[in-house]
Amino acid sequence: MTASDAFAVGDLARDEGLAFRCFCGLRRFRRDELVALVGADARLHHVGLRPELWCGTCREPPLNGQIVVIEDRRDE
Numbered sequence: 001m002t003a004s005d006a007f008a009v010g011d012l013a014r015d016e017g018l019a020f021r022c023f024c025g026l027r028r029f030r031r032d033e034l035v036a037l038v039g040a041d042a043r044l045h046h047v048g049l050r051p052e053l054w055c056g057t058c059r060e061p062p063l064n065g066q067i068v069v070i071e072d073r074r075d076e
């Protein structure tokens, strides 16, 4: 039983995001990107199952999602 089971996208801090590893590498989503894609009430525990977040290149579902603190930059 972990806290992340009940943790939703909307509970992330503004400078937090999720990182997903797929066949291509590591992709990162900022909080507001996640809210736009899956909604603020999407549970983080299940968010990797949402096809909106799957990689457009390799079409692989994310192997795992990790909560990471990312800087709030417009682009890299």
Ligand SMILES: [Zn+2]
Residues within 6 Å of the ligand: 022, 023, 024, 025, 055, 056, 057, 058, 059, 060
């Ligand atoms: Zn990929």
